[in-house]
Amino acid sequence: MKDxxxxxxxxxxxxxxxxxxxxxxxxEKVSPSDFGRYEKMFESGEIxxxxxxxxxxxxxxxxxxxxxxxxxxxAMFDLQLEKFIDAARKKAVTAGK
Amino acid sequence: xxxxxFSKFDNRKPYKAIPDNKYRTLLFQFFGIVTIALGFxxxxxxxxxxxxxxxxxxxxxxxxxxxxxxxxxxxxxxxxWSYKDAKKSAPVHYLSEIEDLQERTDRPVRIDVFIxxxxxxxxxxxxxxxxxxxxxxxxxxxxxxxYVLDDGRRDGRDPNKQNMKEVAEQEGVGYxxxxxxxxxxxxxxxxxxxxxxxxxxxxxxxxxxxxxxFLVNTSGYFRNRKLAWIxxxxxxxxxxxxESLSNVIKSKLKVSNKFITKxxxxxxxxxxxxxxxxGNDPRLFYDVILRKRNYYNAAFCCGAGSFHRREAVMSLxxxxxxxxxxxxxxxxxxxxxxSTGAIQQKKELLSHQQxxxxxxxxxxxxxxxxxxxxxxxxxxxxxxxxxxxxKMLSTQDLDSWIKQHQRYAxxxxxxxxxxxxVFKKGLTFWQKVCYFNTxxxxxxxxxxxxxxxxxIVFFFTLQLPVQAYSFEFFKYFLPFxxxxxxxxxxxxxxxxxxxxDQYYISSFWFMLLSLISVxxxxxxxxxxxxxxxxxxxxxxxxxxxxxxxxxxxxxxTYNVILLLLGYHPTPxxxxxxxxxxxxxxxxxxxMIRAAKWKGSDE
Numbered sequence: 001m002k003d004x005x006x007x008x009x010x011x012x013x014x015x016x017x018x019x020x021x022x023x024x025x026x027x028e029k030v031s032p033s034d035f036g037r038y039e040k041m042f043e044s045g046e047i048x049x050x051x052x053x054x055x056x057x058x059x060x061x062x063x064x065x066x067x068x069x070x071x072x073x074x075a076m077f078d079l080q081l082e083k084f085i086d087a088a089r090k091k092a093v094t095a096g097k
Numbered sequence: 098x099x100x101x102x103f104s105k106f107d108n109r110k111p112y113k114a115i116p117d118n119k120y121r122t123l124l125f126q127f128f129g130i131v132t133i134a135l136g137f138x139x140x141x142x143x144x145x146x147x148x149x150x151x152x153x154x155x156x157x158x159x160x161x162x163x164x165x166x167x168x169x170x171x172x173x174x175x176x177x178w179s180y181k182d183a184k185k186s187a188p189v190h191y192l193s194e195i196e197d198l199q200e201r202t203d204r205p206v207r208i209d210v211f212i213x214x215x216x217x218x219x220x221x222x223x224x225x226x227x228x229x230x231x232x233x234x235x236x237x238x239x240x241x242x243x244y245v246l247d248d249g250r251r252d253g254r255d256p257n258k259q260n261m262k263e264v265a266e267q268e269g270v271g272y273x274x275x276x277x278x279x280x281x282x283x284x285x286x287x288x289x290x291x292x293x294x295x296x297x298x299x300x301x302x303x304x305x306x307x308x309x310x311f312l313v314n315t316s317g318y319f320r321n322r323k324l325a326w327i328x329x330x331x332x333x334x335x336x337x338x339x340e341s342l343s344n345v346i347k348s349k350l351k352v353s354n355k356f357i358t359k360x361x362x363x364x365x366x367x368x369x370x371x372x373x374x375x376g377n378d379p380r381l382f383y384d385v386i387l388r389k390r391n392y393y394n395a396a397f398c399c400g401a402g403s404f405h406r407r408e409a410v411m412s413l414x415x416x417x418x419x420x421x422x423x424x425x426x427x428x429x430x431x432x433x434x435x436s437t438g439a440i441q442q443k444k445e446l447l448s449h450q451q452x453x454x455x456x457x458x459x460x461x462x463x464x465x466x467x468x469x470x471x472x473x474x475x476x477x478x479x480x481x482x483x484x485x486x487x488k489m490l491s492t493q494d495l496d497s498w499i500k501q502h503q504r505y506a507x508x509x510x511x512x513x514x515x516x517x518x519v520f521k522k523g524l525t526f527w528q529k530v531c532y533f534n535t536x537x538x539x540x541x542x543x544x545x546x547x548x549x550x551x552x553i554v555f556f557f558t559l560q561l562p563v564q565a566y567s568f569e570f571f572k573y574f575l576p577f578x579x580x581x582x583x584x585x586x587x588x589x590x591x592x593x594x595x596x597x598d599q600y601y602i603s604s605f606w607f608m609l610l611s612l613i614s615v616x617x618x619x620x621x622x623x624x625x626x627x628x629x630x631x632x633x634x635x636x637x638x639x640x641x642x643x644x645x646x647x648x649x650x651x652x653x654t655y656n657v658i659l660l661l662l663g664y665h666p667t668p669x670x671x672x673x674x675x676x677x678x679x680x681x682x683x684x685x686x687x688m689i690r691a692a693k694w695k696g697s698d699e
Contacts, residue, residue, distance in 0.1 A: 016127050020134035023576075027138065030572050067565065069151065073669035074567035 060084065099220040103335040103490060111308075111332050114483035115384055115591045117180040125587040129174035132584045135577040136167050142573045143563075152560040159551050159562040162544035169541070170581060172534040175527075177385065177588035181392040183480050186317035190236045192296060195319040196408060205236060208312060209295030210243045213285050217303035219251070219259040226268045228306040233313055241312070244271035246289045248278055280457035282400070283465075290454050295407060302401035304490040305331075311486040315404050318480055325409035325469045325477035329402040330383035330484070333491035337694070339372035341365065374691050375498050376600035377491035385589050388481045395531035396481035397466035401489060409477050410454040413468055418452045425450065459621040460508025467512070467532060471523030495635045495692045499607045506539045506611035507621040513539075514615060542609035545602055549645050549685070552678040556652025559659075559666055566673040602684035606641045635692035642685040649678045 063084070067077040143163060148156040189195050193203045210229050214222050222245065229243045251261035252274055265272035275288045286300065297319055301307060315327050342365035347358055390396040398405075456464040469477040492498040518524060518532035551562060563570055585594065615621070653675055659665040 012123065013126075013130070016130045017134075020131045023131060024134050024138040027135070027572060027576055031568070067567070069149075069564065071666065073565050073667050074569075075669055077567075 056084070056088065099218075101221065102493070106335045109334045111334070111485035111488065112380065114330075114388075114485075117182060118590075121587060121590055122179050125177065125584065125590075126179070128580060128584040128587055129177070132577065132580045133171055133174060135580050136170055139573040139577045140164055140167050142569075147563045147570060149561050149564050152558075152562060155551075155554055155558070155560055156562040158547050162547035165540070165544045166548075169537060172530070172537060173588070174584065175530055176534055177389055179392045180389055182388070182483055183318055183321070183391070185314070186320055188235055188313050188316045189297075189319055190239065195296065195322065195406070197322070205238045205240070206297065206316075207295045208234075208239060208241045208316070209289075209293045209298040210241065210301065210307075211246050211286065211289045211293075211298060212243065212301045212303060212305075213246045213248070213282055213289075214261065214303040215248045215285075219261050219264045222261065222303045223264050223268065225301055225303060225306050226265070226270055228308075229301065230268065230270070231309050232307055232311055233309050235313065242271060242293065242295065244273050244289055244293060246285045247272065247274050248282075248285045250274050250276070280453070280455075281459070281461070283453070283455035283457050283461035286455050286461075287451075287453055290407070290410070297404060297406055299404050300400060300402075301487065302489065305401045305487050306489070307402075307487040308485070314484065314486060315482055318482070319406060321478065323476060323478045325406050325479060326398050326466075327404040327480045327482050328383075328387065328396060328398050329404070329482045329486040331379055331399060331402050332485040332488050333377045333379065334488040335490050335493075336373040336377050337371055337375070339369035342368040342370050345370060371690070371694065373596055374687070374694050375492060375495065376596045376687070376691075377498070378596065381589055381592050381594060381597050383481065384483065384592060388483055390531050391479075391481055393527040393531050394478050394525070395470065395528045396479045397532075397535075398462040398479070400462040402487045403462070409469060409475070410465070411452075412475060413465070413472060414452045414454040416472070416474075417468075418450060421450050458508065458512070459504055460512060463509060463535070464512055464516075467516075467518045467521060467524070470528050471518075471521045473523040495638055495688065495694075498691070499638050502604065503607050503611050504621070506608055507615055509536055510539050510612060510615040511621045512536070539608060539612065541601065542605040542612060545605040546609065549602070549605065549681050552674040552681065553645070553648045553652050555670060555674045556649070556656050556678075559656075559670075561667060561670050566667070566669045596687070599684045599687040602681070603642060603686075603688040607638065639689050639692045642688055646682050646685055646689075649682055653678065 063072065063077065063080050066072040067074070072080065140160075140163065143160045148160060189206050191203050192198065192201075192206050195206060210232075212222060212225050212229065226243060226245065232241065234241060245261060245265045247261045247265075249258065249261065251258045252272070253260045253262055262272050262274075271293075273289055273292050275285070278284065280287060290298075297316065299307070299311070311329070315329065318324055318327050341362075343358075343361040346361055346365060347353075352358060352361075387396050387399075454465075455461045456468060458464045466479060470479065492501055512518070513536040518536075519529050521529070524532070555561065656665060656671045656675075660668060660671065665671060
């Protein structure tokens with residue numbers, strides 16, 4: 001065992017590098033929904049309106065553009081999206097009646 | 098005997114060096130690599146995905162500043178990588194233990210102690226002489242000679258000056274002077290070396306008081322025949338003591354009514370402030386930064402409290418002398434070898450060529466260290482000794498503190514611009530990295546200034562340097578920052594870094610002035626640091642701090658009004674920048690407090 005002691009440090013650093021790489025890649029994939037507060041906003045069947053009218057699509061695109069360019073921050077973006085989805089859901093319920 | 102302000106601190110005990118721990122070192126290395134990886138990921142994301150295209154004039158300087166700062170982080174991880182303390186051994190007795198005799202007869206080693214002075218109070222120097230005389234050594238036949246190297250020529254010729262020579266004679270130590278001040282402290286040491294013959298010698302400043310076991314604990318290292326010098330930590334034993342916040346408030350408000358003072362004691366009695374208000378405690382530097390450079394054989398000399406091998410500095414000096422002679426000779430031969438005038442000129446030039454053991458420079462200590470480390474023929478080694486072996490006085494007012502640090506900055510930057518160690522032949526790769534780290538730290542005001550101004554720019558333009566302070570931003574930023582904090586804590590384990598961090602930020606202004614001064618080619622001045630309280634005007638040093646704090650507070654107020662009126666476009670931007678600017682204000686305020694600090698006894 002003593003003969004292989006010299007391998008400990010290189011092994012430690014290789015593991016260290018692999019861990020650091022894994023952590024970086026993992027963080028890149030993290031999204032707000034991973035923290036459980038929000039459901040997946042664009043994938044959940046329940047809250048996604050079945051048919052999104054064209055003008056709603058424009059509104060959604062505008063929201064995304066505003067967020068991307070910094071006009072909206074993430075909190076405002078979330079708020080606007082929630083409003084949009086709520087409105088769409090109500091519309092879907094009304095249409096179902 | 099004369100009473101000084103620091104007499105009350107005489108009983109202070111030095112701190113113990115942080116013990117090396119291999120598991121903590123491994124943990125640091127693990128976190129260090131993770132920090133570098135996360136930082137790399139953050140910086141890549143910042144450049145590729147986060148820049149606000151509508152405000153590139155703002156986004157680009159900030160991301161550049163972050164990138165430069167990230168380079169500092171990498172250099173810190175490299176610097177903090179590992180301890181490598183040398184094995185302590187018994188004090189040396191005979192010359193053969195530290196040098197090859199080369200047919201000389203063996204004899205007890207000779208030790209000299211130099212106390213360099215210029216204009217300091219002679220009674221202050223007397224204290225250093227008395228403590229130097231008290232130094233123990235186990236071998237009675239080892240001669241230990243103490244010399245006062247007085248560059249102020251206070252030998253009694255000028256009745257307006259104190260008589261240093263008289264004090265030296267009263268104390269029974271040697272007294273050496275010269276008739277000029279060429280080379281400042283380095284020239285003074287050169288003069289000392291010319292008139293003495295110690296095999297190893299200690300350098301002390303006028304206010305450096307060695308502890309009794311200085312020589313016993315350090316001379317044994319010279320058994321390593323490659324060791325050129327040992328630097329011991331500089332311990333400032335007169336730094337300001339912590340005061341309770343309630344006492345500070347009471348004295349500022351001048352209240353003595355117990356109905357007011359009692360609640361103040363209950364509320365603020367346990368909060369302590371003003372400890373080491375000038376950030377003089379250099380423990381992080383000596384116990385971590387310099388000590389860990391032993392790992393790369395790159396610990397440099399800092400002057401006072403260092404112990405040198407004469408052979409090392411003299412071999413370097415002789416080498417420089419020979420090279421200088423050769424160069425001048427070549428120049429003259431090239432000009433006009435035959436003429437009588439040229440021959441005369443040649444003689445004169447050759448006679449002016451000097452043997453200079455310590456480089457004539459405002460930062461003679463670090464410059465000489467670079468030259469010794471780069472000596473390919475001898476491959477000299479250096480050592481940062483972990484334990485405190487002497488005590489010194491710190492600067493007692495902000496103006497002196499700034500002048501002292503300005504000299505360090507200008508000296509190091511001057512070396513960087515004129516004889517950059519990165520391009521120096523003979524230094525190893527890691528030595529170059531360590532010296533580059535030292536120089537790089539003096540460029541910090543370039544990015545600190547951007548960090549200080551960015552929140553202000555946001556408050557008044559409402560433009561973000563990033564596309565948004567979104568989840569994306571924080572998912573890259575926070576892991577890096579958190580990991581960085583853990584890494585620094587592990588690297589500087591056991592040492593409070595708060596004051597150092599504050600001064601790192603609040604030193605931006607004088608550091609920037611130093612940088613500009615060196616870039617403009619201004620000659621670096623060697624000024625002796627005053628160690629008593631001077632009545633200097635400090636306002637000039639803190640005016641930029643006051644302006645930045647005032648602009649920050651005005652900006653916050655303006656943004657709060659916008660928020661209340663519902664006009665603020667990015668509340669999260671406001672929150673992030675307010676948080677950031679509060680840190681800036683806390684850091685900047687330390688220098689303002691230091692400028693106004695008058696001491697507890699005044």
